[in-house]
Amino acid sequence: MKIIVDRCKCTGLGICESLAPDVFEVDDNGDLELKSELVPDGQLTDVQDAVAGCPTEALRIEED
Template sequence: MEVGVDRERCEANAVCLGFAPEVFDLDDDENLVITSGPFVGEQVERVSQAVSGCPKNALFITD
């Protein structure tokens, strides 16, 4: 599993960081940064929750 972001939709409100802080971060310009995958184990569940919980639907799962 890997995750991507639609930068046009992302407002960097950091909801995803609450679900998976080891996967998501904000850079100095408050742009979302995603660590490289693939993600396994418990990370899959947390990343899936982050995708579902994104208020702007900016995150998506890729294979």
């Protein structure tokens, strides 16, 4: 499963990073970086929480 970031919506608030730090990280410019484009094994719940926790609804998971 693939993680998609809508760059027009994302403002780098970083809640995703605190819920799934292996996948999301806000970089030095304040932009969101995907450390993994795919949902890592065993981390689906964390990534789903990050999707739900995004205040700008910038994240989604796409089925393969």
